[in-house]
Amino acid sequence: MQWMELTSDQLADARERADGVALIPVGSVERHGPHLPLGCDTLCAERIAARVAAIEPVVVLPVMAYTYVAQPMFQPGAIHIHSSLLLAFLTQVLDEVHRNGFGKIVLLHNHGGNIPMSQTILQHVLEEAKPYALYSIPPWAGVSLETVRETAEVGHACELETSLALALFPELVRMDLLGPQTYPAEAGLDVGAAQTPVDWIARYPNCATGRPQAASAEKGERLARLWVESVVETLRKVKRDTVVPAWMRRSREH
Template sequence: MQGEWIAMSERDVAALRRRSKGVTVLPLGSIESHGPHLPLGSDPLVLRSVVRRMAEQEPVAVLPELPYSFVLEATRRPGAIHIESGLLMDLVENICDEAARNGFRKIVLIHGHGGNVALHWMFCKRILERGKPYAVYSIPPLPDMGEFFKTVMDTEVLGHACEMETSMVMAVEPTLVRMDRLHGRVYRSGRPPDVGPAFTTVEWVSRWPEMPVGEPACATADKGEKIVSEWVDRLVASLRKIKRDRVVLRVMREFAAERRQGGTLKRYGGRLR
């Protein structure tokens, strides 16, 4: 893979830091059940392919992917490797600190695991809270692709090990997919507690106890290739904007300085009304 951190020498990484304008990416996957037909590491396997194609188009240092994530709901099924939420945040922060120590001041998290949406939000806030001397840009899984899916997919209920995800694994790792194990099975949502619009602790486990969603039997490699290439295009476009960005670090510095000086009270002359 182009720009792969673990394949570079110390000279290479210093050169790429300049050529990439100090941008590095950290891919985040997960290891969890994806039904009877897909590998446990479907997220990191698809993400690896997506990131490789992105890095061929736009120079960037690619940190080794983190295959582990928060997959608590999947621990009811065989194969999950769950990382406790606090430890996961600390670990991702530690990796970002190390990348920044190597001179990469723009760190891009590329999420491949749908369940990382909460981490994606909270981690950015934590970096601001802690006044870090580097910027974090976090790209959620399959960013804003809901409308695009409608043009490619035959079914509407998508989520995990579904028509969409199965198609992507068929496109990038065809030998690891066992469609013969599905027997046309349709996975329907269970009944979550009727407390809307409240979100609850059991949102996922009450809906999808077996993990797969919808009709994975409708998947094809052709659909998967369309999704993967759209995802790659969106990542490349985002990476180019991130390289041009002059706002995030400046505002973070101003925000941190203001907090160090006493924040709001100081700004309003020591009085709050």
């Protein structure tokens, strides 16, 4: 059930069928190597969420495309939202979803750069003692990537992500622009155990990882199926969950 396709009067029935659970897919707008569209994360998140909703009743909100891409913004095409603004905006969206009667909200992520913000919003919701339960699903969580991939190095515009794109929106994939080049991690950054603000972009300045030439639509369909199955299983557990709502009530009583 797509929020944007429901009439105002249909929302209550959809909410009841979904057991009060809403799903927000979260992507990004950024470079994905020379061959994938800037909206790759967003398109994947949106289409996986639609497949999930076709199996398990849930109300899917419009995908969040403009998010945190501070490192990839060094490349053309990125649309970056400052972390403080993104936190405020996402909180407002969550509050509005709850105002419309949803007690449980799930974020379905498909951009690794949003993971720190995801942790922050989870903490923020607790600190603010929000009257709803928030759940966050990291990219590809619960998926056994070893059953799909052939190459050792994956992560971004790689064999796996390119395969997903070939399965979900093949008309936007430009395999002809790849050539023979591969994208191993660059070795210049060496700060021991320390983390830095540019860890990822310093290692992958082309915003691509490994050997995307190994991608195929068949692998993408397998990965999509596994991902959808994992999200469906998670949603069913979220619907049964009583622990998080109980702790959120305690936070409001504290």
